[in-house]
Amino acid sequence: MSEKFLTHYQVLGLPRTATERDIKIAYRKAARIAHPDRGGDPAMFRQITQAYEVLANPDKRSAYDKSYGATGPSSSPASKASTHAQARESYRGTSGSTGGFSGFTAQRQQKQRNTAGDPAVYVPAFEDLAPGESPIMPRPTAAQPVHGAPRKRGVFGAASRLAREARTAQLIMQQIQPAIPAARLINGLSAPHSNGYLDHVLVSGYRIAIIGSMLVPEGAFRWDGNVLLHGSKVASPPQLIAAARGFQELFPECNVTAWVCVHSNTGNLFEPVIDYARGTEPDGSNALNVANAARFVREVKQFLSSGPSPNVVDLHVLDRLIGGMY
The missing domain is CATH 1.10.287.110 (DnaJ domain)
Incomplete structure (x- = not known):
């Protein structure tokens, strides 16, 4: 232990x-x-x-x-990463890997690789519980695709912020989660190592997307890696990099990135049009990825789908995330 x-x-x-x-x-x-x-x-x-x-x-x-269980026993990043790496390898060992080496074996492994579109698999499995052992969470809770709701905080701008968050949550529920059965959306979490809050966290397999949103006027924008430029005006995105780093520290077994979904007043998913400086394309490789609604959906689906065991619901990770809801 x-x-x-x-x-x-x-x-x-x-x-x-x-x-x-x-x-x-x-x-x-x-x-x-x-x-x-x-x-x-x-x-x-x-x-x-x-x-x-x-x-x-x-x-x-x-x-x-x-604190997402950060002060729990044996909570060093190394011990957590080791434990979850063993869990992933154990799951992979039951999902098509034969451990041999031949052209035929390699081909079989490739064909049997689990995809994000496969039915969700729970790790640890509910069926593996010992008699009298309590599960990490009830099965209905684990199967629930959405947890929590945005919390009204502050006085000024609360209505517009809630409307913006609702648009982003609806986008995730309608266009991302149906394609990835294991994806779980958690709304309204406490930001790690601070007194702030996060709009949404989307987790599938061993990938975590921290998600914020912003509403901008019509027109073309340019993202330089730090701010959105609209003519002579500058629009700063939500400050999510610190939260992403905090979650990466707390969940070293996962790949964590931050995303900002930029909505237009028109409701058109393909607006605003955003031009990107070199190296700032929203493909999940950056600490902070900024995209309009249409590209946000496409890139986040790709980010979650390309991870290891993308159809896994890791109950350890999900339970700790749910615990962080305010």
Whole structure:
């Protein structure tokens, strides 16, 4: 256990929806087994105690959830990356790889490679649970394509911001998620390592897209990698790079990028027309990718589809993301 990343909930064998009573009961059972006086593992007992001290305190529990489990036991990036890499390799080993080397084998592997359009596969599988073991989350929650909703915050500009976020969410639900059954949209998350908020996060397989949006007037624009230029006017996109770096640190097993969907007042998905400086094309290779609605859909679908095991719903990743909703 000391080499594996487990959230406090997993240490106590609880779902994130556990009540205070559930936490107390689970702690007593786990502590009774792991206590050193009863021959238990001292390191395991420390993990159990730490988990209880956090989850039994409402304020600490809320802060822990919004930190995406960053303060959990064995939460170093190396240990998390190692654990999830093993999970990915385990899944790949059951999805067509034979481990041999021949022209025939290579051809079979290529044909059997899972695609983003395949039905969603849950990792770890619900069917692999031991008797009496609680799943990371209920199956209906894992199967839910959209989680959370934008939160009204502030006074000025709230209506326009909510309308803009709704357009982006609708675009994702109508044109991206139907093509990628494993894609899960989480709305209204706390930004990592700050007091800010994020509009949307879209995760599929081991790729995470942090998504913001902006509404601009009609006309042609140029993106220089930092701002949108419209004649003599400058429009700055949402500040998402810091959030992308924060998520990359928290989820080292995933490829994280930030995206801004630029909407036009006309409602035309192909507007505004955006000219890109060299090296700033929105293809997922940049820390921040800016595109109009039509190109946003195309490029985000490509970004998610080209990742490893794109039809996987990793319950560890999804559960921690859901915990970060405000």
